[in-house]
Amino acid sequence: MCEEESNGFRVRQYTFGKEVSEDDEDERSELVVFIPEILNSQYGTYVWPSAVVLAQYVWFHRRELTGKKVLEIGAGASLPGVVAAKCGAEVILSDHAELPQCLENCRQSCQMNGILGVPVTGFTWGDISPDLLAQPPLDIILGSDVFYEPEDFEDVLSSVYFLMEKNSKAQFWTSYQVRSANWSIEDLLYKWDLKCVHVPLITFHGHSPHLAGSELPGRHTVQMMIITAKGT
Numbered sequence: 001m002c003e004e005e006s007n008g009f010r011v012r013q014y015t016f017g018k019e020v021s022e023d024d025e026d027e028r029s030e031l032v033v034f035i036p037e038i039l040n041s042q043y044g045t046y047v048w049p050s051a052v053v054l055a056q057y058v059w060f061h062r063r064e065l066t067g068k069k070v071l072e073i074g075a076g077a078s079l080p081g082v083v084a085a086k087c088g089a090e091v092i093l094s095d096h097a098e099l100p101q102c103l104e105n106c107r108q109s110c111q112m113n114g115i116l117g118v119p120v121t122g123f124t125w126g127d128i129s130p131d132l133l134a135q136p137p138l139d140i141i142l143g144s145d146v147f148y149e150p151e152d153f154e155d156v157l158s159s160v161y162f163l164m165e166k167n168s169k170a171q172f173w174t175s176y177q178v179r180s181a182n183w184s185i186e187d188l189l190y191k192w193d194l195k196c197v198h199v200p201l202i203t204f205h206g207h208s209p210h211l212a213g214s215e216l217p218g219r220h221t222v223q224m225m226i227i228t229a230k231g232t
């Protein structure tokens with residue numbers, strides 16, 4: 001569902017539901033989140049198909065999230081991070097340090113969903129700054145559609161590597177849109193001592209054509225994977 005406003009600004013609603021197979025009656029059965037979007041602007045000001053898949057994965061694992069420390073990278077409109085925060089995780093949102101509009105979008109998404117006190121920070125992939133290394137301990141790193149530009153792949157994975165050096169048990173939950181059969185991160189995973197497991201969408205109900213009540217991911221092919229440090 002979408003509320004059209006002015007100048008390309010709109011708010012989209014995403015509804016995450018309990019599946020019939022989930023039978024614990026005490027559980028909240030539904031989560032509704034609202035995400036502001038600015039169209040015709042930077043990549044990080046609207047929700048990409050991968051974000052809905054990752055948010056569904058987060059929702060599916062909501063019972064494990066209470067109190068978990070979560071950092072979303074390349075967050076943009078921040079749908080997965082917002083869902084994680086609504087499910088009780090302690091979330092930090094981040095996007096490119098030199099894209100203030102994307103960082104502002106992260107803040108707006110939090111505000112619109114009544115989640116206060118979520119830190120929003122500039123973090124540019126590959127920039128292994130003292131700020132990055134000073135991040136509090138992390139359990140989960142989220143990243144949806146952060147593998148969309150092959151020249152950035154190594155910066156994303158080297159950042160994940162350095163974060164995992166400090167947090168050896170952390171997991172990188174990441175979804176990506178298949179844009180070219182020739183793109184691969186296999187060599188880079190090997191180089192940066194990381195390993196990856198692909199998660200079939202059907203296992204977390206991420207395959208629905210109307211995921212979270214949206215038209216995303218539509219006809220796009222989206223995949224989900226979990227990256228961890230080798231040796232864990």
Ligand SMILES: C[S@@+](CC[C@H](N)C(=O)[O-])C[C@H]1O[C@@H](n2cnc3c(N)ncnc32)[C@H](O)[C@@H]1O
Nearest residue numbers: 043044047048051074075076096124125144145
């Ligand atoms: C394709 S968009 C995906 C946005 C959001 N995660 C989603 O799936 O809806 C890529 C995001 O990565 C951010 N980004 C691009 N290059 C980056 C970099 N070098 N460092 C950090 N973030 C970057 C963009 O600002 C944008 O928010």
